[in-house]
Amino acid sequence: MNVLQKIFLDHYEEILYTLHPRNTEVENIDKMINCGVPSFGGAMYACTHCGNLKFVPFRCHSRFCPTCGNKYAMERTTSMSFKLVNVQHRHCVFTIDENLRNFFLQDRSLLNCLFHSVSSVISRMFFKLNRAKHFTPGYIMVLHTFGRDLKWNPHIHCLLSEGGYSDDGFWRHVKHFNYNYLRNAFRTALLNELEDRIGPSFKKVKAQCYTRHKQGFYVHAKPNLCDPNVVAKYIGRYLGRPVIATSRIDRYDGDTVTFHYNRHEDDQYVEETLPVMDFIKRLIRHIPEKHFKMIRYGGLYARHRKMDSKLHRVISKEKHRIYRSFTQWRTCILLSFGYDPLHCPNCNHKMELLELYYNHKRVPLEELYEKAMSKSRGMRSSA
Structure with a gap:
């Protein structure tokens, strides 16, 4: 145990x-x-x-179990890797105003708005590159509801191809992303969708968000080492991890629990002690509703879309059998x-x-x- x-x-x-x-x-x-x-x-x-x-x-x-959650992460990592096109990808993080977090906690169906907003922003950004050719990127969105301190902090991690594929079979590489557009468009798309779902009572909160975030919600989309050779490991590290690993729990005395994490802002080591019921409450709120999809695919990676023969995947179909063996119990332990x-x-x-x-x-x-x-x-x- x-x-x-x-x-x-x-x-x-x-x-x-x-x-x-x-x-x-x-x-x-x-x-x-x-x-x-x-x-x-x-x-x-x-x-x-x-x-x-x-x-x-x-x-x-x-997925809530730290042992089985790790195996689930490996399975999802392998499954996602099969879809990836052999091009550069970028890891983007879409965050929200902290005053909006409680809305998603009280009504978990609103979490779908995060996916819809990110998807619409990415689609519009690539559509603006060339409206005639209609460039379509490939992207994978993963919802995280937790921060390193285990508090409720819903945000989207997105693995996005640095380029798009046009209807006439042309690939356009995109090296520079418009950060101002991403921030402002994501803020506008999310607030508008929340207002449609919640109703007129949300208008005051919406106005406050525009006042506090004149430059838009924070979106991290800087270039990173996300090339095709290491992208599978990158997915496993950032997109598929369980809420907490048992190695992060330092002490439990029956009444309190002590755990540690490295603070995101400055990578400072932090040790936190909580009453056991507060610790449990922080953990279980991150359990999603049954059948809720925490990982969603869009663009070239959408489930209904067939891959064009001109595009080459990171992992060829011949190697799928080898990579699937990595998720077997014996291989996982090894x-x-x-x-x-x-x-x-x-x-x-x-x-x-x-x-x-x-x-x-x-x-x-x-x-x-x-x-x-x-x-x-x-x-x-x-x-």
Whole structure:
């Protein structure tokens, strides 16, 4: 049991009766707490050479779980990498006025407005390059609702191609982005869409945003080392990470939790201690609604669009099978921790799958081992 599981297990009833979590929050908390519990099933592996047994419990597959969240990030990174065109890309971050954040917390359907606004701004920016040829870029948008301090801070990370593909098969490279246009257009697009959704009561807030942000909302879109050779790693680092890793939790004494982060503004190391319920509240608010898409594709990367044969991808279709193997459990452990989990420690042979257990009743683990041991003997005698 990792430290995050212990925190939530210790305060499970208090969470239900004091925080009144949403249904999707309860579902993900339950999954995370029971992640890796042997009584919920698993796979038994056996070494056919020496008879050594190893039981690997099933995981919860929740993005909220730090363990499964990392695997989910690797899967999404691989999936996104398959779509990328072999051109330079730029990492853009679209942020909002802090006074708008609470609107998205109270009504999570408004988070769709962030995606719509970013998509419309990018499309219009490239349309202005040449209206006749209609240049279309490729972009991937990922919603982050958290900052490094775990506070509610919805913003969009966008991986955008430095150029667009025209209707007549011509690629135009765009090296210089109009930052003033991006900032002002994003502010206008988002505020207009929020006013349409919220109604006349939003007009006062909208006017205040224009007064405070005369240069538009902050958009980071400076050139960076996002070339095709490292773009897959770049995606994994910035676009697919879970809310918090257990390595960032330094201490838990039952009443308080201490965690650390490097402050975004100056990269200063910060250590913060919170009452345990405040820490839990900060975490669970970042659990998205069920079926809400946190990653969306646009332009050349839109799901409905077929890729032109003239465009070359970063990863060819022939290599898809190789890259997909990186998301398998065994390969993930090997890449992350440097050891093969199916390597028998006794005789250095590869362990084979013996049996799967789908048993959600609390059965003593010794019974599973005893049953598997008899099967293992049968495997060795037949070998």
